[in-house]
Amino acid sequence: MSEHEPIDDHGEMPFSPDAQNVGELLRRSGLRPTRQRIALASLLYSKGDRHVTAELLHEEATEAGEQVSLATVYNTLHQFQTAGLLREISIGGQRTYFDTNVSNHNHFYIEGEGRLVDIPSSAIQVSGLPQPPEGLRVSHVDVVVRLVKA
Amino acid sequence: MSEHEPIDDHGEMPFSPDAQNVGELLRRSGLRPTRQRIALASLLYSKGDRHVTAELLHEEATEAGEQVSLATVYNTLHQFQTAGLLREISIGGQRTYFDTNVSNHNHFYIEGEGRLVDIPSSAIQVSGLPQPPEGLRVSHVDVVVRLVKA
DNA sequence: CTGTGTGCAAACTCTTTGCATAAGT
DNA sequence: ACTTATGCAAAGAGTTTGCACACAG
Numbered sequence: 001m002s003e004h005e006p007i008d009d010h011g012e013m014p015f016s017p018d019a020q021n022v023g024e025l026l027r028r029s030g031l032r033p034t035r036q037r038i039a040l041a042s043l044l045y046s047k048g049d050r051h052v053t054a055e056l057l058h059e060e061a062t063e064a065g066e067q068v069s070l071a072t073v074y075n076t077l078h079q080f081q082t083a084g085l086l087r088e089i090s091i092g093g094q095r096t097y098f099d100t101n102v103s104n105h106n107h108f109y110i111e112g113e114g115r116l117v118d119i120p121s122s123a124i125q126v127s128g129l130p131q132p133p134e135g136l137r138v139s140h141v142d143v144v145v146r147l148v149k150a
Numbered sequence: 151m152s153e154h155e156p157i158d159d160h161g162e163m164p165f166s167p168d169a170q171n172v173g174e175l176l177r178r179s180g181l182r183p184t185r186q187r188i189a190l191a192s193l194l195y196s197k198g199d200r201h202v203t204a205e206l207l208h209e210e211a212t213e214a215g216e217q218v219s220l221a222t223v224y225n226t227l228h229q230f231q232t233a234g235l236l237r238e239i240s241i242g243g244q245r246t247y248f249d250t251n252v253s254n255h256n257h258f259y260i261e262g263e264g265r266l267v268d269i270p271s272s273a274i275q276v277s278g279l280p281q282p283p284e285g286l287r288v289s290h291v292d293v294v295v296r297l298v299k300a
Numbered sequence: 301c302t303g304t305g306t307g308c309a310a311a312c313t314c315t316t317t318g319c320a321t322a323a324g325t
Numbered sequence: 326a327c328t329t330a331t332g333c334a335a336a337g338a339g340t341t342t343g344c345a346c347a348c349a350g
Contacts, residue, residue, distance in 0.1 A: 008335090027297060032328095032330070033324085034323070034324090034330060034331080035330070037330085041327095048317090055314085065200070067332095068332095069332045069333070070293060071330095071331080071332065071334095072331055073326085074315065075316090076330095085169065088242065090241055091240055091241025092238060093240070093312060094244075094339085094340085096315085097217055102201065119279075119280055123278050124277070124278045124279060125276070125277045126276050126293060127275045128274045129274060129276070129295060130270075130273045132258060132295070132297050133267065135299060136258075136260065136298065137297065137298060137299075138296070138297060139296045141296070141297075142293070142295075142296065144291070144292045144294075145288055146281060146291070147282050147288045147289060148286065148287060149285060149286060149287075150284050150287040153349060170336065181305095182304065183349085184306070184348075184349070186305080186306070187305085204340080205339085216306090219306070219307045220340090221306080221308075221340090225305085238320080239304095245338090
């Protein structure tokens, strides 16, 4: 994956939600474009950046008339994550969130609502990181800004 | 709860692990100093700053010959948290960690080991926080530096 | 004594897994 | 056809809860 021109046959949007492109996307990630995966990917990538839990996505799929089991949603989310299409977000609490924005950025977390909002990568700067202990390297720095009602 | 001088009767250490002081500590937090709570508090505050899960603490208590049920450990951790004696740490994943260091500071998280290490509060600086959405205020900023084997 | 805390086991939530069936190439 | 994905339901981990008994004040 490196030097293709922006797809030029008929579009200008980075991701287009139609099955065509989603299928391509999946195929490139080594995943068979099955009906369920296409449905889930469409939901994920047709509304801009999103933060979903398995349950939420399952609900949406069901409401959209797509029949997908919750187990498959879980499987699919993890497959997408492994393929680099999603990033798992680490908020405390019980539910696991997945973010369609895979680039470097941080989050507001609205307590009591369990809602996540992106903070653009550029906005926050972290300085003064101490040296990690021997034998370890920094893989990722997560900044979560917790918000409560004013 | 507000204006008491630093405890002046006979000590200079902030927390002393013996039952005496732990009992005091609990009492001031509005918690009855029961055998179990004293045992758990002693484990928590006698070794400097610690990061524990309910299971870990339960194990330690058991090994130390104290009989405490897991349910009580959970209850106690939450009571301590409410009383401001502990802070819950938000790492993704399934387990909940509690930190005996209640002051502002951040964490290294060692993936694959599930271990937490404090980063002194002073070390890290976060700048460029965007304005939170209307009606919300920042309650806390968590920085988690994820580490992997080099 | 009186009220709060504890222990146990059952319930609950979120997530994963095993295996037979269905769908993709 | 051959292989991989899906669905179901059951199992699993971590955590919470309800209620009888025990202990602190």
